[in-house]
Amino acid sequence: MSIGARTPARGMLPWMVLGIVFLALNLRTPIIAPTAILPRIQEGTGFSAAGLGLLTGLPVLLFALATPLAGRFITRLGAEVTVLTCLSGVLLGTVLRSIGPPWLVLVGTGIIGLAITLGNIVVPVIIRREVPWEQVSMVTGLYSAMMNIGSMGTLIGTGPLAAAFGWRWALAIWGVLAVIGLGFWSGLIRTRMRREGAAAQAAEAASPAEAGPPGEGSAPAAKQPWSQAPAAFRGITALLIVTFSGQSIAYYVTTTWLPSYLADTIGLAPAAAGSTASLFQIAAILGAFGVPLLAARSQPWTPVAIVALLWLSLPVGLLLAPGAYGLWAITGGIAQGGGFTAIFSIIARTAGSDSQTASASARVQGGGYLAATLAPPFAGWLNTATSGWTAPLLLVLAATLAFTITGLLAARRAGGFPRGGAGAREILDD
Known part of the structure; x- marks a missing residue:
């Protein structure tokens, strides 16, 4: 199936949205699961602290390094093949990570990172192609929310599973989500191919003189080089x-260091600090769904402006009023869920073809995840060098300011594109 044209299949939308949900559940669960049981994994494998860091850091590094290859993979082989490859890779990596010696645990982790990279890039392509224009933001929000729900479910469930069955089974059991996703997407793809085949035959029978070769008109768009994309x-x-680099720096620095900040600055016990930090993750669901609701009733820049204010409230609030840490964790959490939705909704709004969507998504995520790899260690160094948390919080403030400025500029420019995929493509192709 070509990725060059936006051709939603009649009656397939609910199933496609459900497929996106299953895919989203597999895009964070495998890398979150080890974080809940790192001491048990260290005891079972003999990993050093650096080795344990690779269990969570290696996938994020691969997100940054492999995104250009992921974009080419999607353009060459299509969205459907990419989805099946992603889910198969997640399943394979999960199994290898759960059964092998320490070196194979790392190999499995690397396979998971590469597989999820494909999924990260292909979801915006699928949303752009399959979802009606007025529902793009809502489905993007659903995708973002399901990643957060999957992360929360994994954090809650992995510890008890490890206590009952051991750390290897606790990691392996999440592979069931990949099995379910593979089964669903295999059936979905077969159903769509049957429907499109029947529709093509009917169209050819109705006007054989006008029918061109299969896929005519979409292949050039699929192979259009990035240099030929509209300026x-x-x-x-x-x-x-x-914008996404600012989002990623703020998110990963906060996720990594907020519990330590709360323990050092507020004096919270580890359990209380962890519970407060979890508010940052839970509140993302509100942001993921709030942005689409705002986008449907306002100018394109309005959701970005509100998300930016909420992002800025996190470092400014922790610097000026640390006692209200719970409030700032919630406002920052809403911002990180809403920021992700806003950014990738803009890509879907302005891309003229699925190949452009894949290329833009790869570039945006590549830059953002590279920043996400470098920022948490740098924030930790700042904390050590300055013996305090002011400098790391200023780093988060700089990141949120970058999100604010470039995000508003991008939203303003995106507002010049007409609603509706065909109109946007005409503007882009001029």
Whole structure:
């Protein structure tokens, strides 16, 4: 099936949305699961602290390094093959990580990182192609929310599973989600191919003289090099690279260091600090669904502006009023869920073809995840070098300011694109 044209199949939308849900559940669960039981994994494998860090850091590093290859993979082989490869890789990596010696645990982790990279890039392509224009933001929000729900479920469930069955089974059992996803997507793809085949035969029978070769008109778009993409779209993508980098720095620094900040600055016990930090993850669900609701009733820049204010409230609040840490964790959490939705909704709004969506998504995520790999260690170094948390919080503030400035510029430019995929493509192709 070509990825070059936006051709939603009649009656397939609910099933496609459900497929996106199953895919989203597999895009964070495998890398979150080890974080809940790191001491047990260390006891069972003999990993050093650096080795344990690779269990969570290696996938994020691969997100940054492998995204250009993921974009080419999707353009060459299509969205459906990419989805099946992603889920198969998640399943294979989960199994290898759960049964092998320490070196195989790391190999399995690397396979999971590569597989999830494919999934990260292909979801915006599927949403752009399959979802009606007025529902793009809502489905993107659902995708973001399901990743957060999967993360929360994994954090809650992995510890008890490890206590009952051991750490290897606790990691392996999440592979069931990949099995379910593979089964669902295999059936979904077969159903769509049958429907499109029947529709093509009916169209050919109705007007054989006008029927062209299969896929005519979409292949050139699928193979269009990035250098030939419209300048307006490339400019928006460049802004979104900085926007997503700011989002990723703020998210990963906060996720990594907020419990330590709360323990050192507020004096919270580890359990209380962890519970408060979990508010940052839970509140993301509100942001993921809130942005689409705002987008449907306002100018394109309004959701980005509100998300930006909420993002800024996190470092400013922790610097000026640390006693209200619970409030800032919630506002920052809403921002991180809403920011992800806003960024990738802009890509879907402005891309002129699925190949452009894949290329833009790869560039945006590549830059953002590279920043996410480097920022938490740098924040930790700042904490050690300055013997305090002011410098790391200023790093988060700088990141959220970058999100604010470039995000608003990108949203303003995206507002010049007409609603509806065909109209946007006409503008882009001029």
